[in-house]
Amino acid sequence: MDSSIMRVSIFLSVFALMAALELWLPARKAPLPRFQRWRANLGILVIGALAARVVLPATLVGVALWAEESGVGVLHWLGAPVVVSVILSILLLDLAIYWQHRLFHRVPILWRLHKVHHADSHVDSTTGLRFHPVEIVLSLFIKGGVILLVGAPALAVIIFEVALNAFSLFNHTNIRLPLKWDDRLAYLVITQRLHRIHHSQHARETNTNFGFSVSWWDRLFNSYRPRARQSDEELDIGLREFPATSSNARLSRLLTMPFTRS
Numbered sequence: 517m518d519s520s521i522m523r524v525s526i527f528l529s530v531f532a533l534m535a536a537l538e539l540w541l542p543a544r545k546a547p548l549p550r551f552q553r554w555r556a557n558l559g560i561l562v563i564g565a566l567a568a569r570v571v572l573p574a575t576l577v578g579v580a581l582w583a584e585e586s587g588v589g590v591l592h593w594l595g596a597p598v599v600v601s602v603i604l605s606i607l608l609l610d611l612a613i614y615w616q617h618r619l620f621h622r623v624p625i626l627w628r629l630h631k632v633h634h635a636d637s638h639v640d641s642t643t644g645l646r647f648h649p650v651e652i653v654l655s656l657f658i659k660g661g662v663i664l665l666v667g668a669p670a671l672a673v674i675i676f677e678v679a680l681n682a683f684s685l686f687n688h689t690n691i692r693l694p695l696k697w698d699d700r701l702a703y704l705v706i707t708q709r710l711h712r713i714h715h716s717q718h719a720r721e722t723n724t725n726f727g728f729s730v731s732w733w734d735r736l737f738n739s740y741r742p743r744a745r746q747s748d749e750e751l752d753i754g755l756r757e758f759p760a761t762s763s764n765a766r767l768s769r770l771l772t773m774p775f776t777r778s
């Protein structure tokens with residue numbers, strides 16, 4: 517099967533599963549009607565995907581295949597065995613995304629882009645798809661650079677992209693595991709509760725739990741926060757300067773947000 521058809525099928529399946537779970541057992545109540553947020557969050561996803569196609573005609577898998585053929589990248593120079601290359605590449609790409617996320621919080625001009633994601637007044641599966649098209653394109657170039665530097669095999673890039681997408685849907689889903697299970701799972705991955713702490717309105721909490729998949733990077737680089745000041749039920753989500761109004765949930769508002777004063 518064509519890898520892009522496979523990726524879209526996996527994405528739609530995970531999205532359907534997560535959306536069903538949060539419809540059935542929602543952890544928190546959304547302050548706005550679902551259709552208002554979903555229209556904008558899914559709209560910006562489509563625009564981001566189109567922008568990525570226009571700006572970078574080659575896919576990341578294409579970049580990896582070119583690197584493989586041309587012998588570009590550390591793992592190709594070293595002639596590392598395939599299994600080692602794939603595992604190492606997935607880990608290094610995930611680590612790069614962790615640091616990219618921290619960078620987008622730290623550098624003011626990048627935060628202007630990333631705050632579109634954080635300005636969502638509620639966190640659900642579609643929040644995991646809500647990124648400004650410029651952030652999507654920048655992230656593509658960063659990932660492309662890492663693939664060339666590392667010499668990541670195409671297989672690693674496919675696995676990483678599918679996993680990153682699935683994890684983003686997973687940890688934004690509006691569900692809540694029993695705390696005991698949440699704590700156990702948190703040894704390995706960033707759970708929904710942990711990621712909601714990252715979406716807290718309190719800067720000290722927002723600047724923690726940056727991981728998209730595994731929780732190791734946050735533990736290793738001192739950004740792990742297992743508990744928020746408020747309970748998960750009461751946690752103030754979003755950005756104070758963007759209250760939950762229907763005008764703040766418009767697609768045009770999301771697109772212009774980085775370029776306007778808040």
Ligand SMILES: [Zn+2]
Binds near residue numbers: 617
């Ligand atoms: Zn963030």
